[in-house]
Amino acid sequence: MEKKRRFDAEERFAFAIIIPLAAFLLFFLFYPLSYSAWLSTTSQGLGFQQKIHYVGLANYVAALSDPAFQHSIIISLQYTAEAVALTLGLSVGTAILLNEVFRGRTLVRIVALLPFAVSEFVTGASWKWVLTDQYGFFDSVLLNLGIIKTPINFLDPTYAIHFTAIAYAWHLAPLGAFFILGGLQVIPEELYSAAKVDGAGILTRFRYIQFPFLRYSVLVTSVVATLYALTAIDVVLLLTGGGPGDSTNTATFVIYRQTFQLLDLGGGAARSYLLLAVIIAIASLWFYLLSRK
Amino acid sequence: MKSRIKYVFAALLLVWNIIPIYWVLNLSFQFRFQIYSNPAYLFAPTPNLSNYLRTFGFFSHDPFKVLNPSGYSPSFIGGIVNSLIVALPVTALVMALSIPAGYAFGRLRFRSKNVLFFVILTGRTLPPIAVSIPYYQFFFDLHLLGSQLGLIIVYVTISVPLITWVMTGFFATLPPDVEAQARVDGCSRRQALARVLIPLVAPGIAAAAILTFLDSWNEFIFALILTGTSAAQTLPPAIAAPLFGFGGDIEIMTAISSFSLIPAIIAAMILQRYITNVRLVSPVMLVVPEKV
Numbered sequence: 001m002e003k004k005r006r007f008d009a010e011e012r013f014a015f016a017i018i019i020p021l022a023a024f025l026l027f028f029l030f031y032p033l034s035y036s037a038w039l040s041t042t043s044q045g046l047g048f049q050q051k052i053h054y055v056g057l058a059n060y061v062a063a064l065s066d067p068a069f070q071h072s073i074i075i076s077l078q079y080t081a082e083a084v085a086l087t088l089g090l091s092v093g094t095a096i097l098l099n100e101v102f103r104g105r106t107l108v109r110i111v112a113l114l115p116f117a118v119s120e121f122v123t124g125a126s127w128k129w130v131l132t133d134q135y136g137f138f139d140s141v142l143l144n145l146g147i148i149k150t151p152i153n154f155l156d157p158t159y160a161i162h163f164t165a166i167a168y169a170w171h172l173a174p175l176g177a178f179f180i181l182g183g184l185q186v187i188p189e190e191l192y193s194a195a196k197v198d199g200a201g202i203l204t205r206f207r208y209i210q211f212p213f214l215r216y217s218v219l220v221t222s223v224v225a226t227l228y229a230l231t232a233i234d235v236v237l238l239l240t241g242g243g244p245g246d247s248t249n250t251a252t253f254v255i256y257r258q259t260f261q262l263l264d265l266g267g268g269a270a271r272s273y274l275l276l277a278v279i280i281a282i283a284s285l286w287f288y289l290l291s292r293k
Numbered sequence: 294m295k296s297r298i299k300y301v302f303a304a305l306l307l308v309w310n311i312i313p314i315y316w317v318l319n320l321s322f323q324f325r326f327q328i329y330s331n332p333a334y335l336f337a338p339t340p341n342l343s344n345y346l347r348t349f350g351f352f353s354h355d356p357f358k359v360l361n362p363s364g365y366s367p368s369f370i371g372g373i374v375n376s377l378i379v380a381l382p383v384t385a386l387v388m389a390l391s392i393p394a395g396y397a398f399g400r401l402r403f404r405s406k407n408v409l410f411f412v413i414l415t416g417r418t419l420p421p422i423a424v425s426i427p428y429y430q431f432f433f434d435l436h437l438l439g440s441q442l443g444l445i446i447v448y449v450t451i452s453v454p455l456i457t458w459v460m461t462g463f464f465a466t467l468p469p470d471v472e473a474q475a476r477v478d479g480c481s482r483r484q485a486l487a488r489v490l491i492p493l494v495a496p497g498i499a500a501a502a503i504l505t506f507l508d509s510w511n512e513f514i515f516a517l518i519l520t521g522t523s524a525a526q527t528l529p530p531a532i533a534a535p536l537f538g539f540g541g542d543i544e545i546m547t548a549i550s551s552f553s554l555i556p557a558i559i560a561a562m563i564l565q566r567y568i569t570n571v572r573l574v575s576p577v578m579l580v581v582p583e584k585v
Binding site: 009010011013014015017018020021022024025028029031032033035036039090093094097100102104106107108109110111112113114115117118119120121122123125126127129130134135136137139140141143144151167170201202203227230231233234237238252255256259260265268269272273275276279283 | 296298299300302303306307309310311312313314316317320328329331332333334335389390391393394396397398401402403404406409413416417418419420421422423424425426427428430431446447449450453454457482483507510511512513514518529532533543546547550553554556557558560561562564565
């Protein structure tokens, strides 16, 4: 009896201090979201004066049969796959390096974190300036070294989507490194001491000690990177503006255009929910992998 | 041999991470005619602050002529002020909401804990663009469109799930006895939290506050949709406005972009100290427990 009563007090205290957060999110996040779910079944335009018509699933049907939207989902998935793969590679490398002791480590740590502290939109803008055929960094290096004679536009239809993925991975990798470094911290110290006795180098230690422990944090990084990349819009907006042509027209960018340029709120909301379905499907897959032992 | 590999890795990482940042800074210290030279200068030939002066509304001059202040400087200065007006209350509010919640999730036992935690975390998985539509309508109805208050509300909802997760991690990793000891010494649960636990996680809270501030300072798409072109416009849409149109002054853009990096650089310098003792992974295990 006594134990049960104590647990109840603990429970009451827990709910009491969570209520402000729950109430805030309920009113300012979940209410607008349900509103948007309703919106996706109407013919609402931006402007708010005209009558709203209930149109059922018409917006969804229209979105699904819209070739631009279909194309954008494929673009999004392709760019996300590239960005996540690159983020993983970069963040594992960064985490392993940051886990080592060496001179100048503080400086390296600061610089290792920096890209994530840089906003997505400055990431987009600065990569645009790095890649452009006017005043671009890469062209400047290649021209100065005499490797090329005329500037290359790295943001042409063939490469633009890949560089968008690269730019996004650049921004996201420090977050992944954070997660993976967390994973490295749980490796028992004895394993390292044993490896030290055996004279193992940084690469050997990775192969035989760290790699087996990293499965979990690599998966967490993959989930988070997937979610971030699929929902990102700033980088695309600033780096390529969806172009050239429709080569970097990601799903988020199509939704942005549908809503705020074509002023089709219902259509934009329907596309958002379809994208959300894709996100949930992918996230569930990751979580399934995560919970499987 | 071993350490040589380390330094090679470190050098590669430094170069890779610095390239875009270096390039913006490099361009920002050049005159317009220098920026457009072919090939572009890898190092500013005559580093100067002309672009920064013009960005903030002053006259300047290059070797040939007097340069007028940028036409965008009022929106840049207004944007900096608005960004601060938004980011500071957001940081305070997020801390006020996430510290108690993080404590509850990290240390207390209660029913539906995992479900609640998961629901709060899903808040961060939604595409911002999907939420921007309802917010636009919502704030239109509440007459909050183009106001700092509307943006503050949105930013709290964006930041609070992730920060609650981080806080949960901080509280969960404190030894269990800490609190028990305080309770034995006669503290109420609330006093134990305020006097013992919060001081113990204070460094973590500082790191979380920096992250929250940065989230608000850096956010672009909601700022564009909800405050763009209004008097409440924050810095990011003000910076981006010329980028959308052609012929935006590249030298001004690089200067204001560089300026916007200042908080990022300060944040990275402070956060590097917490890089190994912030255990971001563990809270996930609350949601997806490792099967034994």
